[in-house]
Amino acid sequence: MATLTEVRWHGRGGQGAKTAGYILAVAAAEQGWQVQAFPEYGAERRGAPMRSYVRISDGPIRLRSGITNPQIVVVLDPSLLESENPAEGIVEDGIIIVNTSDSPAEIRERLGNPSAQVWTVDASQISVDTIGRNIPNTPMLGALARVSDVLELAGAKTSIRKQLGEKLSEAIIEANFAAVERAYEEVRSA
Numbered sequence: 748m749a750t751l752t753e754v755r756w757h758g759r760g761g762q763g764a765k766t767a768g769y770i771l772a773v774a775a776a777e778q779g780w781q782v783q784a785f786p787e788y789g790a791e792r793r794g795a796p797m798r799s800y801v802r803i804s805d806g807p808i809r810l811r812s813g814i815t816n817p818q819i820v821v822v823l824d825p826s827l828l829e830s831e832n833p834a835e836g837i838v839e840d841g842i843i844i845v846n847t848s849d850s851p852a853e854i855r856e857r858l859g860n861p862s863a864q865v866w867t868v869d870a871s872q873i874s875v876d877t878i879g880r881n882i883p884n885t886p887m888l889g890a891l892a893r894v895s896d897v898l899e900l901a902g903a904k905t906s907i908r909k910q911l912g913e914k915l916s917e918a919i920i921e922a923n924f925a926a927v928e929r930a931y932e933e934v935r936s937a
Contacts, residue, residue, distance in 0.1 A: 750804060750806075751806075752804070752818050752819070752897050753800070753814045753816070753817040753819070754801040754803070754814070754819040754820075754821065754897065755799075755800055755814045755819070755833075756799040757822045757824070757827050757831055758797060758823035758824055759794050759796055759827070760788065760794055760795050763823070763882050763883070764797060764821075764884065765799045766884055766910065767823075767885070768784045768785075768786065768799035768800065769784050770885075770907055770910050771784070771801050771891070771897070771903075772801050773909055773910055774898055774899075775898070775902075777905065777906065778902060780803045780805060781803070781805065781806060782801065782802065782803055783800075783801070783810075784800065784802075785800055786798065786800075787799070802814070803897055816837070816838055817838070817841065818838050818841050818842065819841060819842045819843075819844070819897065820833050820841065820863075821890075823846050823883050823887060824883075825849070825854075828845070828854070834858045834861045834863065837863045839862045841863040841864070842864045842866065843863050843864065843865050844867070844868065844891060846867075846868065846869070846870040846871055847868075848869045850937070851865045851867045851935060851937035865936065865937055866894050866935065866936045867935060867936075868886065868890045869933070870883035870887050870930055871883050873926050873929050873933070874926050876929075877922050877923075878919065878926055885903075886926040886927060886929065886930035887930065888903045888930075889926065889927035889928060889929065889930030889934075890930045890933075890934035892927070893930075893934050900927065900928070900931055903927055904924050907927070908920055911923065
């Protein structure tokens, strides 16, 4: 039976959840895994809640639906903890990573004390400090690399360059690398 890891990203349009999902998928594919990545959003405008899904497997992926029972949940906007239920369906002992300056214990309580591991990192502040804009997606990839085995730090950087290298200047790519590294170091759990 194939090993399957499902990652569900929660964000708002314009925060980079879709791009982060694709970066994760490219990094996993480069490591030899089968991958699937796709966003879920409607005709909403920038700032509306959206989800992005990534499946990583050592065998063929035949599922073609949204992810309801992820092993990993990444939340780019902490305000979604109030309007959405990001912890819904997460497997026991799964991983939840939230972009916030709040402590993991505070987030665990806000989520209703799930059995999952709760991690926090202030990816918004990291992105402002390193990139100059509040786009928390790449710092969250650094946090993901630290707390899970689905992504390596070097793989995240290679995939960022591959996905964004033609769109962004070398200085911005390097700033994204700094954001990834800093989030990797600063992510914390309860």
